[in-house]
Amino acid sequence: MxxxxxxxxxxxxxxxxxxxxxxxxxxxxxxxxxxxxxxxxxxxxxxxxxxxxxxxxxxxxxxxxxxxxxxxxxxxxxxxxxxxxxxxxxxxxxxxxxxxxxxxxxxxxxxxxxxxxxxxxxxxxxRIEGDPGVGDLLLRGSGDAQVLFLSDPFCPYCRHGYTYLLDQMDRIDQLKIAHFPINPNSGALALTFLMMEFKGQDNYLDVVDFAYMIDMDDLSGNRDYQVISMFNQEFGVFEDEPEKVFAYLEDRHLDLLTEEMEKMQGLGLTGTPVFIVNGVMVNGFNKVRINQLLEK
Incomplete structure (x- = not known):
């Protein structure tokens, strides 16, 4: 973290x-x-x-x-x-x-x-009182816990946390995800824009899975453009060159992403991941503590 x-x-x-x-x-x-x-x-x-x-x-x-x-x-x-x-x-x-x-x-x-x-x-x-004002619904489970996951798709502990949460859906009612890309040159910005673009669509979970499973070692040069290229090879949804696609996505989503990141910083977030389970904030992938809160 x-x-x-x-x-x-x-x-x-x-x-x-x-x-x-x-x-x-x-x-x-x-x-x-x-x-x-x-x-x-x-x-x-x-x-x-x-x-x-x-x-x-x-x-x-x-x-x-x-x-x-x-x-x-x-x-x-x-x-x-x-x-x-x-x-x-x-x-x-x-x-x-x-x-x-x-x-x-x-x-x-x-x-x-x-x-x-x-x-x-x-x-x-x-404990965070009220709605923090960030996060998109990713999955509904069969449990009772309300979970908000603040994350960077290229943060290693975020990736562990993402996999862990998917395995806990029998204890989670709603799993929401909010994006906080740390390094603007890592390719995480393109992945974040892609997740925002496909929010609420039938393939949304597949897009998020792609963001958290993509092999970072496969990226070189302009990583954002390469992320777009690899994404299109798998999903085949864009006709334009990666540079144009990235500019299109940035224009659509950068302002909202900046606003949401400011809200997360207002909550005291300085790094990723952060888990908010039934209103209680856990900094870092502390599996024991998250498990305790899911049990309550």
Whole structure:
């Protein structure tokens, strides 16, 4: 999975006398800001390039954990960081104490079962409320789960995820797919336009299968044109040269694709794949976690 990952490291130390009413939000943001600055400095960058003004708390979910018979209030927190140069948003999810100075780096788990004691809070944190406004219906299954798959057809983990989801249709009611081509020179743009062009048609699933099964090693030169040529060899639907077909598809679908990619970035997407199962977002092809959500 191609994405930016920042690990904020802190030891978990519990001081009952420090427990306060409510999350100390300003202290938390200041501490996160300092940690980001130190990470940038460790990598040889300029610490002042990280702006405190670009950090906000998007969502916070309180929960209690019993430690030595006493209830310890913790928070699952989603912090949004805006890159001042690009305007791109990145979300960072943390488990912190009320003081905003201590982070859980690991997991609260019930020792006898291994079950997470904070996963429900994280699920609430990552839940997307309402319709995200992206995604086309790909398949209907015989299950109950609503799944939205945000993907790049040339991302290896996306391809694994696509195959996995097709095998889970007995647990899925609706499987929707939204396109997020990462590398504009890979040929993924042509594949995305083709999937958008044939959306809702009888051969739509065949077109998506083609996009996720095409051998990338067979491509060279202008990959978008070659994708169109290989597609036409299999489906025989276009009469014009690949260059003209690509220009036609780009003219029809680029604006909508750009709009949908902006919506996905607004959800905090920085890479692929992303799975949204019954409203809960899973970043990366985490088969165990996706399976757990499909079972709920």
């Amino acid at each position: 191609k994405r930016i990952i920042v690990s904020l490291l802190a030891g978990l130390v519990l001081f009952p006398s420090m427990i306060m009413a409510g999350l100390q939000e300003e202290d938390l943001l200041n501490n996160v800001h300092k940690r980001f600055q130190s990470i940038v400095a460790e990598r040889g960058g300029e610490p002042d390039s990280i702006s405190r003004q670009g950090m906000t708390i998007e969502k916070k979910i309180p929960f209690d954990v019993k430690v030595s018979g006493k209830a310890l209030t913790m928070f699952a927190v989603k912090i949004s960081l805006i890159d001042a140069a690009t305007g791109q948003k990145q979300n960072v999810s943390l488990i912190v104490d009320e003081t905003g100075s201590v982070q859980l780096d690991g997991a609260f788990a019930e020792l006898s079962t291994g079950l997470s004691l904070h996963q429900d809070a994280l699920d609430q944190l990552e």
